[in-house]
Amino acid sequence: MxxxxxxxxxxxxxxxxxxxxxxxxxxxxxxxxxxxxxxxxxxxxxxxxxxxxxxxxxxxxxxxxxxxxxxxxxxLGLNQTWNVVIVGVGRLGQAIANYPGASDYQFQYVGLFDVNPALVGQQVRGLTVRHTDELRDFTRHNTVDMGFLAVPPEHAQDAAQALADAGVKGILNFAPVVIQPRTLERGGPQEISDEWRGLIVENIDFLAGMKRLAFYILNPHLKDAPTPEDPA
Amino acid sequence: MxxxxxxxxxxxxxxxxxxxxxxxxxxxxxxxxxxxxxxxxxxxxxxxxxxxxxxxxxxxxxxxxxxxxxxxxxxLGLNQTWNVVIVGVGRLGQAIANYPGASDYQFQYVGLFDVNPALVGQQVRGLTVRHTDELRDFTRHNTVDMGFLAVPPEHAQDAAQALADAGVKGILNFAPVVIQPRTLERGGPQEISDEWRGLIVENIDFLAGMKRLAFYILNPHLKDAPTPEDPA
Known part of the structure; x- marks a missing residue:
């Protein structure tokens, strides 16, 4: 493949x-x-x-x-269990936690994290919200495969680093920010820090969708342009 | 182009x-x-x-x-104003309305719609939530370019039809459902109903992101596969 x-x-x-x-x-x-x-x-x-x-x-x-x-x-690997933590439990994080369908597959929310003292300690979907500082300790004692990032854009890079440090295998980033892996000071531009090696980042960016929609409303003839793979 | x-x-x-x-x-x-x-x-x-x-x-x-x-x-057409209505003002719709950055461009929320009587009449971000039945009348008296769809999946197709009937130019669909344009009974399979002609639908699907992430965690060597356009 x-x-x-x-x-x-x-x-x-x-x-x-x-x-x-x-x-x-x-x-x-x-x-x-x-x-x-x-x-x-x-x-x-x-x-x-x-x-x-x-x-x-x-x-x-x-x-x-x-x-x-x-x-x-x-x-797609959806016949296996995926243990997920959500970092950022504001409106967006709560909307994600309650998004219908995740539980149709074996995505299981095992931890919720936030830095907001008003949220830490609260119950959301049967889970107690913990402080993001506890993330690394949490993953030491619990199996966590993925982290969903639902923090404000200005905190997304730091929260992504916390997830990388905690050893998750993948990050689903909802913040409108391009997450950068940490690079080694002494290394070349391609030399990324250990905790980022093999870590997958996928993005769900509302703004990107809004921008694509704006473009295609203005250029509707481009909407179904065949891809180069497609001889049709 | x-x-x-x-x-x-x-x-x-x-x-x-x-x-x-x-x-x-x-x-x-x-x-x-x-x-x-x-x-x-x-x-x-x-x-x-x-x-x-x-x-x-x-x-x-x-x-x-x-x-x-x-x-x-x-x-991308982001130097012009885009008037947006949100249909579905639950947790997700409210998260969208409050998503940072939309106002950096000229996306302006001009109307919020829901069928939930507990929400209709409430104030969200300075707008009064209206009943979805009022959508068509609303677009008759207000310029609306786009509709953001944040309803539960079982209501997404009907709400999309309401947006099409109301004459929006584009729909940003947050429900994990593939929206189908209405086809004419008497027409061939390609003959879609007038209100859907030229209407652009873009999707933001949280579950799709989760599934892609699962796939790439299992197949990390495929993550940066060059596209066929890319000779590198």
């Missing part, structure tokens, strides 16, 4: 979401052209994206919804 | 965010390799993405931060 564009992974996630919607509508079969139409891409693209990970359908027969769904769940 | 991949637009948004961070750090010059390193892409990719929209730098001299920033703001 080399050279899979990140956009293909995003589309895989979209296909999975569509399959889940088909399942709730009791639709048990689909095809690359049906998936393509619902996802707003070409059927060629769907077949190509799926082909990175195996052969899921029968030629000319399409796909069985629950089977393709189960395979995509497996490919 | 044809055939610009959507991923290039997302990267443009990232470059702009980086330029803003450089500006707050009083850094006035940058280069494609500097931008590339901060964005986690190749310098070739940066130059290619920018070249879709014009020539912004001087060969061998790099870019002036405030000038490139201003140009990207213009390209």
């Amino acid at each position: 080399a050279e899979i564009p990140t956009a293909a992974i995003s589309r895989l996630v979209t296909y999975l979401r569509i399959l889940e919607q088909l399942e709730t509508q009791d639709i048990s079969r689909t095809s690359s052209s049906d998936l393509a139409e619902r996802a707003g891409v070409s059927a060629f693209q769907v077949r190509k994206d799926l082909a990175y990970f195996g052969r899921f359908g029968t030629r000319g027969m399409g796909y069985t919804v629950p089977i393709l769904k189960r395979e995509l769940v497996r490919v | 044809a055939e610009i991949p959507t991923a290039a637009i997302s990267r443009l948004v990232t470059y702009l965010r980086i330029l803003e961070q450089l500006e707050t750090q009083d850094i006035s010059r940058t280069s494609s390799s500097d931008l590339a390193e901060r964005a986690g892409v190749s310098a070739f990719q940066v130059r290619k993405d920018l070249a879709y929209f014009g020539r912004f730098g001087t060969r061998g001299m790099g870019y002036t931060v405030p000038i490139l920033k201003r140009e990207l703001v213009r390209v």
Whole structure:
């Protein structure tokens, strides 16, 4: 599995979401052209994206919804438990903690952290909010895979460093800030600090969505521009 | 401006965010390799993405931060006012309304809508929450460009239809649901209902971010896979 564009992974996630919607509508079969139409891409693209990970359908027969769904769940690693901490428990952090669907997969919130004394000690979704300073100690005694970052932008870099120091494997960053791994003073520009090696950062940026929307409202003809991978 | 991949637009948004961070750090010059390193892409990719929209730098001299920033703001359409309504004013809608940075650009919240009687009539950020049934009447008397959708997933399609009926130009969908345009009964599969023509839908899906993060934690070697556009 080399050279899979990140956009293909995003589309895989979209296909999975569509399959889940088909399942709730009791639709048990689909095809690359049906998936393509619902996802707003070409059927060629769907077949190509799926082909990175195996052969899921029968030629000319399409796909069985629950089977393709189960395979995509497996490919994406959603058939295993992910222990998550949320750093930042203001409106946004609480909205994330209560976002429907995370518990449909095995995302489990195991800790909530904030620096605001008004929040530390409060109960949110059955968890006691702890001070962010306790994060490292917490991960020493509890398995934590991911950290969701929902702090104000000016605190995002420091909070990300706290998560890196605490040894999480991935950060989902909701702050409109590009998180930078710490680099070693003596190292070259590529030499990043140990705690950042192999740490994955994904971003969910509301502002980025607003900006993309503004651009495409002004340039609607570009919206469904075929990607270079797509000969259609 | 044809055939610009959507991923290039997302990267443009990232470059702009980086330029803003450089500006707050009083850094006035940058280069494609500097931008590339901060964005986690190749310098070739940066130059290619920018070249879709014009020539912004001087060969061998790099870019002036405030000038490139201003140009990207213009390209993305962020130098004009965007009037926004939010549909769904629960925790998530309120987090969106209070998300820092939207007001740095000219995104202006002009209306908040919900169906919950406990919320209708309440004040949020200086606006009175109205019932979603009033949306169409509201847009008849007020200029509304975009609708942000922050309702529970089971209500997202109906709320999106209400926004389409109200004549917004774009929807930013925060619900983990793929919004489908209404199709005409008598039409072919491609024939969509008038109110959806030219309407742009962008998605911000927390669950999609969680799933991508899970995938890349399990497949870290794929994280920075060069895109097919990138010969590096």
